[in-house]
Structures are given as structure tokens and as C-alpha cells.
Amino acid sequence: MNQQGNSAGGAQNRTSVERRGDRELVVTRTFNAPPSTVYRAWSQPELFQRWWVPKSVSGVSLVSCDMDVRTGGKYRLEFGAGGSDTMAFYGKYLEVVPNERIVWTNDEGEEGAITTVTFEDRGGKTVLNFHEVYPSKEALEEALQGSAAGLPEQLEQLDELLSSMGE
Amino acid sequence: MVQYANPPLDLSFAALSDATRRGIIDQLGQADASITSLADKFQMTLTGMKKHVQVLERAGLVITQKVGRVRTCKLGTRSLEAEAEWIEAHRRLFEARFEALDEIISEMKQEESDESAR
Numbered sequence: 001m002n003q004q005g006n007s008a009g010g011a012q013n014r015t016s017v018e019r020r021g022d023r024e025l026v027v028t029r030t031f032n033a034p035p036s037t038v039y040r041a042w043s044q045p046e047l048f049q050r051w052w053v054p055k056s057v058s059g060v061s062l063v064s065c066d067m068d069v070r071t072g073g074k075y076r077l078e079f080g081a082g083g084s085d086t087m088a089f090y091g092k093y094l095e096v097v098p099n100e101r102i103v104w105t106n107d108e109g110e111e112g113a114i115t116t117v118t119f120e121d122r123g124g125k126t127v128l129n130f131h132e133v134y135p136s137k138e139a140l141e142e143a144l145q146g147s148a149a150g151l152p153e154q155l156e157q158l159d160e161l162l163s164s165m166g167e
Numbered sequence: 168m169v170q171y172a173n174p175p176l177d178l179s180f181a182a183l184s185d186a187t188r189r190g191i192i193d194q195l196g197q198a199d200a201s202i203t204s205l206a207d208k209f210q211m212t213l214t215g216m217k218k219h220v221q222v223l224e225r226a227g228l229v230i231t232q233k234v235g236r237v238r239t240c241k242l243g244t245r246s247l248e249a250e251a252e253w254i255e256a257h258r259r260l261f262e263a264r265f266e267a268l269d270e271i272i273s274e275m276k277q278e279e280s281d282e283s284a285r
Contacts, residue, residue, distance in 0.1 A: 017254055027257065032272070033272045033273075033276055037272055037276065037279075041275065050271055051264055085184035086184065143253075
């Protein structure tokens with residue numbers, strides 16, 4: 001399923017995901033570009049929206065994407081499935097250090113996680129760390145119960161879409 | 168790998184795009200409940216609640232079981248597997264995202280080198 005490793009410069013970069021302790025989720029991945037480039041793809045809405053939600057997956061798309069990436073700025077992402085219903089994700093940037101880190105809140109739920117993404121230079125490559133911290137063990141458990149049911153099969157379709165896009 | 172039943176993406180998505188239905192999922196995360204008690208809790212007619220539950224059921228998010236005259240609803244996820252699924256879901260999501268990001272980054276690098284060659 002995931003066999004096109006060569007499109008972005010050769011090396012296969014692995015995505016690792018782990019739960020750390022009771023309240024944290026950590027995702028790590030290396031990119032073949034310096035932090036300034038990866039940061040730009042993350043902080044400019046017109047680039048960000050091209051990869052955060054891969055397009056035209058069974059009709060689901062990003063309806064709007066507002067991001068004011070600076071400390072104290074806000075963001076709001078709205079997804080639609082073709083009908084009139086949309087689902088919004090929004091919050092505030094708590095800390096933005098260009099080319100180094102972005103920290104934001106997830107305010108759509110009651111006990112949302114604080115997300116930190118860091119970009120670390122490793123000889124011209126970037127080690128990206130995506131880190132979610134929930135306010136309590138219960139909040140993580142709730143996120144786990146709420147999202148686990150629907151996501152796996154959805155993501156399988158995302159995977160398929162992406163590998164077909166890579167051709 | 169666990170095999171999942173495979174309701175189409177837009178079904179799950181549409182099911183979760185409604186605040187009441189997300190509320191129902193939260194509620195069922197705490198305890199199983201009958202349609203009647205859910206209708207009471209969300210101050211809704213029985214018919215209205217049945218419709219919401221049907222949408223969730225079709226998306227595979229909720230399972231219902233009729234015993235006598237009472238239809239009981241519970242989450243469609245087996246809780247023991249929930250954590251593994253959650254981690255796996257994140258892994259797939261981020262793998263998908265990062266593959267797309269790789270593409271964009273290589274485009275950006277191409278543009279940068281085009282510009283510096285000019």
C-alpha cells in the first residue's frame with residue numbers, strides 16, 4: 001500500500017506514533033528539507049491546506065482555512081462532506097517561534113489538548129515532533145473513545161487516496 | 168491487523184458533523200443508554216432520537232440491541248481495542264499527511280533552486 005518512497009528525494013522516512021504516559025501523544029517524522037522549508041509548509045495556509053486534509057476523499061474537503069500564525073493569533077478550519085453540515089476545528093496559537101516551534105490550543109471540545117510542533121535541524125534535514133498533551137488522563141481517554149470508532153476506516157481510505165495521488 | 172467493517176468515509180463524517188450526535192457518542196462513552204433515556208437527556212422526541220441513532224449506527228459508530236421493548240445503544244468500539252485503534256488511526260492520519268507534505272516540500276525545494284539559478 002505504501003510503496004512510493006522515492007517521490008520526495010529517496011530515503012524512506014518513518015512516522016512514529018506513541019502514547020507517552022497518561023496524557024500525551026507524540027508523533028515523530030524526518031523530512032528531507034531544512035526547518036525553514038517545513039515551517040513554511042506548516043505556517044502558510046495555502047500550503048498547509050494542501051496536505052493537512054488530503055483532498056477529495058469521498059467528498060470530504062476543507063471548506064475554509066483561516067490561520068494567523070503568530071503568538072496570540074487564531075485559527076479555524078472547517079470541513080464539509082458535501083452537504084450543509086460542516087465540522088469546525090479552532091483555537092489559538094500560544095507560542096510561535098518561526099522555523100522552530102508552534103504551540104496551539106484545540107478549543108472545539110471541552111477538554112482539548114495543547115499541541116506543540118517543533119522543527120529541529122539535523123544536518124539540513126528536519127526532525128519534526130508533533131506533541132499533544134491532554135489536560136487530564138480522562139480527557140485523553142475521552143478523545144480515545146470518541147475518535148477511535150470512526151477513524152481507522154476513514155484513514156484507510158486516505159491512505160489509498162494518497163498512494164493513488166503519488167502516481 | 169484488526170479487520171474493520173468499512174462504512175464509507177462520508178457516512179462517519181456526516182454522522183460526526185452534528186453536535187447532538189457527538190453528544191450522544193460522549194454520553195455512550197460513559198454508559199450504555201436506551202433510546203428513550205437519550206431522547207430525555209437531549210430533550211428530543213423519540214422519533215428524532217431514533218433518526219440520530221440510525222445515522223450513527225449506519226456509520227458503525229454505535230451498536231443497538233433490542234431486548235423486549237427497549238432498544239439499548241452502546242459505542243461501536245470495543246474498548247480494549249480502542250487505544251490500539253486510536254494510535255493506529257493517528258499513525259495512518261499522520262503518515263497520509265506527511266506523504267502529502269513530502270510532495271509539497273519537494274516542490275518548494277524545486278522552486279527555491281529554480282529561483283536561485285535565475
